Amino acid sequence: MLYRYSPDKYPLEGLEENYCRNPDNDEDGPWCYTTDPNQRFDYCDIPECEDECMHCSGENYEGKISKTISGNECQSWNSQTPHAHGYIPSKFPNKNLKMNYCRNPDGEPRPWCFTTDPNKRWEFCDIPRCSKYATPPPTSGPTYECLKGKGENYRGKVSLTVSGHTCQRWSEQTPHKHNRTPENFPCK
Known part of the structure; x- marks a missing residue:
């Protein structure tokens, strides 16, 4: 039996081993061919990513929290006021410095941001740790x-x-x- 989706035909889709994937952008999500002769394929039960929590020290946090621990609004990463800084998004494309969202581009204990308060340059953000049941981030x-x-x-x-x-x-x-x-x- 010929399979429409194979590693040879779709080398960039991560079709290795027997892992669930979504090579055809199916709106129901990742799937795989099954080993059951009576069922050609089935969708996989994959937990949703938790955007409003962080793993480890939040180096890969991509959520939209934009307030600090004390409630200060975060300054946009592409702004230099009220605080001038060197974290220009175009210079750090892999750090996901979008909008005014809390991020951890430099290995601090948790995500942080420059604040819109002229008297407080930067502050940590209050982002909860993801549950132990959440999908962990990829290992480095x-x-x-x-x-x-x-x-x-x-x-x-x-x-x-x-x-x-x-x-x-x-x-x-x-x-x-x-x-x-x-x-x-x-x-x-």
């Missing part, structure tokens, strides 16, 4: 048990410094206070 790549590059994807268990000191737990604030906590950086 493989993780390693050894050092590769700068070690940003290292996930091994070494907890002793080169000078022999035991590492402080990330969740602890003694003896050193810091903001690199599991709550602020849940995916790191």
Whole structure:
């Protein structure tokens, strides 16, 4: 039996393995051919994306919240008033700096924005974390048990410094206070 949709005919549609896809832009969403001889294809049950919540530190947040924690309205990213800044949307096309929506273009603990209050340059936004049942964001790549590059994807268990000191737990604030906590950086 010949299938109309195959990886050879549609190389840009992600038709790998047996994953649900929507190569024909079907209005009912992603589907797949089934292994049941009596049912040629069926639609897939895929959870809706949660736009008004964030995963991790909100680096991939694409929602439309545009107010800060204290209720300040966000300044548009393509505006330089009341605060001049270097986050020009055309210079950062991958950061989704649209309208005046809260974003996290620089790896802060959560999305933020420049405010329209001339006395408050920027502020974090109050965006809830997505439920543990929500579809997680795509991983940023493989993780390693050894050092590769700068070690940003290292996930091994070494907890002793080169000078022999035991590492402080990330969740602890003694003896050193810091903001690199599991709550602020849940995916790191």
